[in-house]
Amino acid sequence: MRSTLQHPLQPIIFSAKEAHQKGWVVYDDQGVVSCSHPLVKEALAVDVATITPEHQYPLVFSSMSDLAKALSSLSNSPAMNDGRSLREKFDEDFQEYLTLMQSSQENGQWEPDYGTYVFDHVMGDLYSILPEEWHKVGLVTSTGKLLSDPEDKKNWFDVRNTLGGLSLGFIGASVGGNVIEGVMREVRCSHVKVADPDWIELNNLNRLERGSIRHLGQSRASRDDIRNPYEVRRYNKADIAAYYQNMVDPYANWFVYPEGLNSENFEKFLLGNGKDEPRLDMLIEEADDLSLKIEIRKLCRKHGIPVLMMTDFGHCAILHFQDFKNDPEMNLAFAASDEEILGQLDKALSSGNREEIFSFVEKLCGDQCIRGEFREWVHGRGEQPTSSLPQSGATAMISGGIGGKIVARYFLGHQIPSRLIYDFATGTVSE
């Protein structure tokens, strides 16, 4: 269990058994919890947090019963190393839990020494959930064996271990948030990094995964002067993305860079810190910053880290994949040499000329990417309510799904093309 928060909104997790033994969680006769876990005290700046039953969510039994229904009991239940099947192990653990639950009831305990407490200090809610092993199984079991290597030689555990052990990094959490969702649903890895310096705005809600009015500004209590209407505290996109993903899998380790990426933290983001923060297995790049796009590719190529970029242009979701791990000679751009793209970047940044910017985009992404209504916008034709690049929320969502598939399939050994254009206006896929 963690002794520090990896990001400010991170749910605090601690073993139920340890919590009961150390007195971190104590129930009174009415079921009100007094919580004195060190991180909870720190997060709320109190000596003891009081959590009423309205804010307690005991989920172990319900989750166990969910798995009891979901896990296959047929002969093809995945085999574990000790010879038991997954289902058999579950049955034993479930029985053990039921026994514990009964004895704790008889002893007057509110909750048995089983599973993990999760304290969501953002909402003030206390959850008790399954131990990590079963919680993670629950998150991936419905995927079944849809994911496998090209020859289908890996067993289910091998597949899940391969994907679960990955360390993935995301730059950009706006459209990138959709890709995070797609990847996490498909891959469910344990180490994730996300960098985005931007805050959430109303106009982002058309495409922000899980975005809602909850995220348009912090509470009045967060102000230094609670009556000052100009004091607006915002939520960082990366923090929110990590928070919601952690509320799906509290056991996952999220490393958040709310300051974005810069020359001082590029290397740590990519290569880790040699201690708790690992090196990336892949970077998923969803940044707006043109020079950052090139800079990060240079570093990824240098360090052999593959780069996936999902771009949404109008009704097209465009995949670009640069496997720098297996092809360290690859160009930085899809449709230009390094010299050309660097020269074009310089023009785009230095002249301020719009045409130079789109020329950069075409060199980076290749031709045929700008089409349909999006092409009309590029050429300044038609009405334009937004002062920004128009983005379809549905395309962003689809990009997320595609991204998830690609990441999973790459690490299971499938060939990934360097570019695919999914055009939902025409219903075509092209390279």
Added chain:
Amino acid sequence: MSFSSIFLAKNAHLTQDQLPWSIKILTQQKFVELSKDPTSLTLEQLQYFAHFGVLAPTSHNTVPQRFKFAVEKSSIEIWLDRHFVLPVSDKVGRQALVSLGCVIANIELAAQTFGWEAVTDLVSIEPKYLLHIPDIDSLNRFTHIATIAFSPSITPSSPQVLKDMVDRKVLRAEYDKTVHLTDELEQKLYAVMDKYPGTYLHIIKNQLLMRTFGKFQENADRFVMENKAFAQELGEWLIPNDQILPPYAMKGIEFGFDDEFAVHIHQGLKGEKRLLPDQIMFFAKGGKAGIESSSAVAVLSVEKDDVSHRIDAGRAYEELALLLYRHNFFTSMHAGITEVDWVNATFAATVLKTRFRPTAVFRIGKPKRVIDGQRPHSARPLLEDVTLT
């Protein structure tokens, strides 16, 4: 003989709007030789001081300063030409006063170089006399803001500051974010503020805060540029690269725009040509990117938003800018965040956590590309053209 012919170096390659930057840096001896009486200043000497005031940075390069010379009192009067107060982006004349503060700072520092102490007295002014006046023939066009009186009572200071005034330029380019302000330099910057009670310096180096600041600036820029009147005004003051006269305003090259784009943006902002929404977005993002590339952002806030504090903000800015330039740092002002009231209030409350009004906001850094540091100076008029009789 005119000031220009005496003090400006002859250079056939210089266009008229660049000529003021060719001011000869006089030695102490040469300066003294301009007068027979070491206890009083001649017109030429006063003009020499004032010329450095011409070189001072001003909002949108409007050059709103005008001078009157009172030889018998060894003083220079600083006047505001209200026709050059921007009616849309500087509604109350705040930035015009900040600009005059820069002018005053340069003159004071120039005088000190030659051993003359400068004491500046402000004139009591009603706010309405700071506002833009459209009629160039109006009798109320000029407002007397301050008088700088000189007395020969101090040891001459280093002439380096004069060279800095001539060489320095506002640089709206991407800076090298790997360059940091040293603690020692930061302390020197804060020490400058001792002269300006009621005006406060905040130096922001934290990356997250700088990004937040950049976002505020972007929001301010996008808000105002979507405003037709503001865009029109900016278009009038952001001119094509080859436009020599009139000798003020900002050229596109100062923003890194090539000739074609400079014309396009000038015409687009004025409404003569279509400017697309994303072009406005990119323009605003450029300001944000510039901020994020900086070594630091500095904010001067004032405890009272009145004439004297606005002028002090300008004086402080110019002293800080010259000190920074001596350490090879450039600066670039960001007025959007100070003049859009709701952005200003949000920025002050959320980022600076101050109740005082941010009045001058500028970024600090060294250019990422050497070539950016070699951009031409912005235009300046000749001293005789900004002297009132």
